Amino acid sequence: LFARQVHSQPFQPGASFGIAFDIDGVILRGDTPIGGSPEALKRLYDDSGTLKIPYVFLTNGGGVPESKRANELSKLLNVHILPSQVIQGHSPFKQLVKRFENELVIAVGKGEPAVVMSEYGFKNVLSIDEYASYFEHIDPLRQYKNWTKQQASYKKKSSREMTGRDDPCSQRVKAVFIVSDSVDWSRDIQVLCDIMSTGGLPGTEISRQPPLYFANDDLSYQGLFPTERLGMGAFRIALESIYNRIYPNALEYISYGKPNPFVFKHAENILMQLVGSSISNQINGQYPLKTLYMIGDNPLVDIDGARQAGHHWFSILTRSGVFKGKENHPWYPADLVVDTVEEAVDYILRKEA
């Protein structure tokens, strides 16, 4: 009754449905909008540009702060997107800030991984690029890597005056966060093996490796190239295989991102906050958002994640990315399969009308 009452007043407290959009392979390929995504999103706003249907982006990607990503997406997709509508693979790292607030932590990946972590509140964070630049000869292949102008040069001596912090060469690394896809696998695997086995103090031994967190465990994702590209999960396998061949203790790590059910729960909370619903409704066993739609292209990640998140999640698989099958996926079937995100949104709006 509650849901029906408010149904005629979309985006009022208690609006009855919300949508979570995957990005890569659904909304974009690289930076190119696909599947009629700008048109699909436009339908979620009224004529004055006010949001009328609660939605979030639920991506395993990342590398820039949510506020920056929201701006980039707004420009690409021609709608006004709030930072709170952007949930990235690394967004849950925020919850670990209390544990590592003042400790030296290393941030790995494309984009601005250290900026991401600093914005979350980590006070002593270095990107792996900067960290590696303090250690001469750490990457014997560096001189051959003329493929980037931005390759950080070796910093002969660091000092508090220069960096505003203690010399990273004599500080123990307390945790490593793989924020986004590694740019230089060979250097990053080498440096991560060093940190995991020595705590970042070359030549020393440690009893327990520092905690290692991955923003997602995607084997592959859909970029602009027709065939899927290797993702963070592939990098994790490479690092883990090498580490486990060299060192006696198996590499320990935690992977965040979809398909973990807590990620979908977080999306649900954000969607409820967007409609101004109180979380206490959920605690009382009532779901103010009766149906939550997940639109994704990866059966193992988006569709299985939505299935695990509960019966109130309805999964829609698009054929615009990782999944290219004619019928439904045999092992991780979606509630609906469509070609594009535009078709998915049309279906939802028809069903909820």
Ligand code: G3P
């Ligand atoms: O690197 C991004 C990729 O692993 C997944 O992105 O938006 O499809 O969850 P998305």
Ligand code: MG
């Ligand atoms: Mg995807």
